[in-house]
Amino acid sequence: MLEQLKTVLCDVNGQTLTDNCILAASPLHRQPDTNPYRIVLRLWNGQFVIHMQFWLATTDEPLSPDMDNSGFTKGDYFPLHRFAEAMEKWCERCQKQVKFAPSIYRNIHAA
Secondary structure (H helix, E strand, C coil): CHHHHHCCCECCCCCECCCEEEEEECCCECCCCCCCEEEEEEEECCEEEEEEEEECCCCCCCCCCCCCCEEEEEEEEEEHHHHHHHHHHHHHHHHHHHHHCCHHHHHHHHC
C-alpha cells in the first residue's frame, strides 16, 4: 500500500514519502505562555497519524520541524487504506485550532 501511495502523494516539502514524514501541516499556533504547535498529518510506522506537533521553545525563537526540541502528542491513528478518514480528521482538528486561536487568527480566517 505504501508503494502505491508514493506514486500519488508527497510530503509537505515535495519529497517522496518515507515511513516517517509529514503530509500536511496546519499554520503554526503561537500564543504567549504556551508552547508553539501545529496539527500535522503524518505517515508513521505504516499508518496515518494526526498529531499535535509542539516545540519546547519561547514564542520569540524561530522554529523548524527538524528541531530536536519538537515532539508529537494527541494522536489519532488510521490504517493506510483509510486515507480519506485521516484527511477528514486532520481538517476537523485544524478547524478546532482556528476556533480556539486568538481573535487575530479568527479575523484573518474570516476575511
